[in-house]
Amino acid sequence: MTSSFLKQATEGNKNAILKQQIIRQYIFSGDSSITDLSRAVNLSVPTVTKLIGELIEEGFVHNFGEQGTAGGRRPNIYGLNPYAGYFVGVEIRTDSVVLAVVNFKGQLLADTTVDFLMDNDPHSLDRLCDIIRGFIDGHKIPHDKVLAVGVNISGRVNSQTGYSYSYFFVEEQPLTVLLGERLGCTVYIENDTRAATYGEYMYGDAHSEKTMLYINASWGLGLGMILDGKVFYGKSGFSGEFGHFPLLDNEIICRCGKRGCLETGASGSALHRLFLEKLRSGSVSMLSEKFNKGEEITLKDILDAVLKEDVLAIEILESVGHTLGKAIAGLINMFNPEMIVIGGLLSVAGESLMLPVRTAVNKYSLMLVYKDxxxxxxxxGERAGVIGACLLARSKALGFY
Incomplete structure (x- = not known):
């Protein structure tokens, strides 16, 4: 259904382009009357009426009937037909895969997490597709109604070419082709941080903002950018390598091979490293007994200790938060954003993270810029990425990216 519609739009068909404009308006502004819609898209009421009629016949738009008003004649309200199709989101993590599905209207219908170990073994790709098909079948979604699947992967991803340079990099075929052949539908891939950015933009507190930044503070450190209402990719699709900004003089070798990357002082891996260094030097924590027994201490253990008000864990988190806040101050000075959203694993620490971040931002940002x-x-939370995968798949399938 979407292919013929998009083909006409990409070929410059004026009618199809106007329909695309109407669908975009519904996505970002919700249901409306024909009069309000014509005003929003700057088209005459007769033109909009004709286009809406065609979109209803094509199955994209639904007439939700008369809606109550304060007085006078009640107008019919039109919006996206939720049953026009479905978009599946898939987020690949270290030891699991998160799946979700939204309808054409963008409403979240279901989400789940399945144990899954990602590696570069070709059989791993087959197992991933089995999990995706099982999710679709388990929720009784007709396969011909799945209009696109969006897959999130950490690391360097070029969503335009369909190549992932972190997993399943095969020069002959993009990952989108390898997955599409197995699943029998259109597949898009995306960097996990950019997908989470879009999820927060569309579903979170930042929906009405034109300039919004998303900080993915997890084991690593990523940045997603909404600039003038659109996801910013950069020339090669690799924008947002915030963690590898050469800000620090600590001479610590980052996992990228460079020294002094921001990630070495302002991330989950930095929190983990600094905490263990303190335990080795004799500092005391509620995790000291576990450490002395030689048992593994995970990042989750440290964050749990923060929530239980462990003094050492909070002290190290404050240091990490201060470094992160200093870097965020630089972003504010550069982008003058309306909103910055902090997500990822470290965000579970709540105010224990936000207090040092805000303190550093107050200290290092330009007040005239920061005040807005x-x-x-x-x-x-952790659902931002998979929701973003669903909604980005929809936007890409409809030709908005």
Missing amino acids: TQIKLSTL
Whole structure:
């Protein structure tokens, strides 16, 4: 259904382009009457009426009937037909895969997490597709109604060419082709941080903002950017390598092979390293007994200790948060964003992270610039990425990216 519609739009068909414009308006502004829609898209009421009629016949738009108003004649309200199709989101993590599905209207229908170990073995790709098909079948979604699947992967991803340079890099075929052949539908891939950015933008507190930044503070450190209402990719699709900004003089070798990357002082891996260094030097924590027994201490253990008000864990997190806040101050000075959302694993620490971040931002940012920027914790949490995968798949399938 979407292919013929998009083909006409990409070929410059004026009618198809106007329909695309109407669908975009519904996505970003919700249902409306024909009169309000014509005003929003700057088209005459007769033209919009004709286009809406065609979109209803094609199955994209639904007439939701008369809606109550304060007085006078009640107008019919039109919007996206939720049953026009479905978009599946897949987020690949270190030891699991998160799946979700939204309808054509963008409403989240279901999400789940399945154990899954990602590696570069070709059989791993087959197992991933089995999990995706099982999710689709388990929720009784007709395969011909799945209009696209969006897959999130950490690391360097070029969503335009369909190549992932972190997993399943095969020069002959993009990962999107390898997955598409197995699943029998259109597949898009995306960097996990950019997908989470879009999820926060569309579903979180930043929906009405034109300039929004998303900080993915997890084991690594990523940045997603919404500039003038659109996801910013950069020339080669590799924008947002915030963690590899050469800010620090610590001479620590980053996992990228460079020295002094921001990630070595402002990330989950930095928190983990600094905490273990303190334990080795004799500092005391509620995790000391576990450490002395030679048992593994994970990042989750440290974050749990923060939530239980462990003094050492909070002290190290404050140091990490201060470094992160200093870097965020630089972003504020450069981008003058309306909102910055902090998500990822470290965001579970809540105010224990936000307090040092805000303190550093106050200290290092230009007040004239900073006063118009809100800094918030993610409201979507760990679901931001998979929701973003669904919604980006929809936007790409409809030709908005």
